[in-house]
Amino acid sequence: MDKERVKELAENPQFIKGIYNYCDRWCERCPLTSRCLNFALGSEEFADPESRDITNKLFWQKLSETFQVTLDLLKEAAEREGIDLDSLDIEELAEEEAFNEEAAKNHECCRAAKVYGEMVDDWFDSARDLFEQKEDEVNLNVLLEIPDVSPLGQGGFEEAVQVVRWYQHQIYVKLMRAIRGDLEEKPKILDEFPSDSDGSAKVALIAIDRSIAAWGEIRNYYPLPDRDILNLLVHLDRLRRKVEKVFPGAREFIRPGFDKIHLNG
Numbered sequence: 001m002d003k004e005r006v007k008e009l010a011e012n013p014q015f016i017k018g019i020y021n022y023c024d025r026w027c028e029r030c031p032l033t034s035r036c037l038n039f040a041l042g043s044e045e046f047a048d049p050e051s052r053d054i055t056n057k058l059f060w061q062k063l064s065e066t067f068q069v070t071l072d073l074l075k076e077a078a079e080r081e082g083i084d085l086d087s088l089d090i091e092e093l094a095e096e097e098a099f100n101e102e103a104a105k106n107h108e109c110c111r112a113a114k115v116y117g118e119m120v121d122d123w124f125d126s127a128r129d130l131f132e133q134k135e136d137e138v139n140l141n142v143l144l145e146i147p148d149v150s151p152l153g154q155g156g157f158e159e160a161v162q163v164v165r166w167y168q169h170q171i172y173v174k175l176m177r178a179i180r181g182d183l184e185e186k187p188k189i190l191d192e193f194p195s196d197s198d199g200s201a202k203v204a205l206i207a208i209d210r211s212i213a214a215w216g217e218i219r220n221y222y223p224l225p226d227r228d229i230l231n232l233l234v235h236l237d238r239l240r241r242k243v244e245k246v247f248p249g250a251r252e253f254i255r256p257g258f259d260k261i262h263l264n265g
C-alpha cells in the first residue's frame with residue numbers, strides 16, 4: 001500500500017479519528033471494525049494469507065513497505081507542523097524517556113499489574129487438571145445435548161478464560177502507558193483538555209472490570225472453594241481502586257466511538 005492510499009483512507013469520514021488509541025485491540029470482538037482505519041489498513045494490507053505468515057517472505061516484505069510508508073508520512077506530518085526532525089536532541093529525549101520508563105515501572109499500579117500477570121500464569125499452571133476435567137465435561141454435555149446455562153452463554157467457562165488471557169498482560173501495558181503519559185503530560189497539558197493518560201487508564205480499568213467478571217465466572221465452574229481465585233479477585237479489586245485514585249478522571253474519559261458516536265470523526 002502506498003502513502004497516497006493511506007491518506008485517501010485516512011480522509012474517509014466513515015472512520016472515527018483515533019478510535020484505535022483507546023480500544024483493547026480485540027478486533028475479532030470489536031463492534032466498530034467498519035469505523036476503524038487501523039482495521040481497514042490491516043485488512044487491505046494483509047489480505048493475502050501469506051502476508052500474515054511470519055515465516056513467509058511476503059510478510060517481511062509487507063512490513064518493510066509499511067515501515068517506509070510510515071516514515072514518509074512522518075516526514076510530511078513533521079514538515080506540516082514545522083518540526084525539524086534533525087534538530088531533535090535525541091540524547092536528552094532518550095534520557096527523559098528512560099527516566100519516565102523507570103518511574104512508570106516502579107509505580108505501584110504497574111508493579112501490581114505485573115504481579116497480577118504472574119499470578120494468572122501461576123493459577124493456570126496449577127489448574128491444569130481442572131482444564132482436562134472441563135474438556136471432558138464439555139464433550140459429555142455435547143453428547144448429552146445439555147444446554148449451557150452460564151450468564152456468559154454457551155461455553156461460558158472457555159469465554160471467561162479467553163477474557164482473562166486477553167487482558168492478563170494488557171492491564172500492565174495500558175497502565176505503563178498511562179503512567180508514562182502522565183509524567184510527560186504533567187508539565188504541558190492544561191486541565192481542560194482530556195488527557196491521553198486518562199484514556200489509557202480507562203482502557204486498563206475496563207480490562208480490570210472484565211477480568212474480575214471473568215474470574216467470577218471461572219469461580220462458578222471451579223468445584224472447590226479456591227483461595228487462589230479469591231486472592232486474584234482481591235488483588236484486582238485493590239488495583240482497580242488504586243487506578244481510580246491515581247486517575248480520578250479516567251472513568252469519565254470519552255473514548256472516540258466506544259463512549260460517543262462520532263459521525264465524521
Ligand code: SF4
Nearest residue numbers: 023026027030036039
Ligand atoms: S477499534 Fe476495534 S477494530 Fe480498531 S484496532 Fe481497536 S479493536 Fe481493532
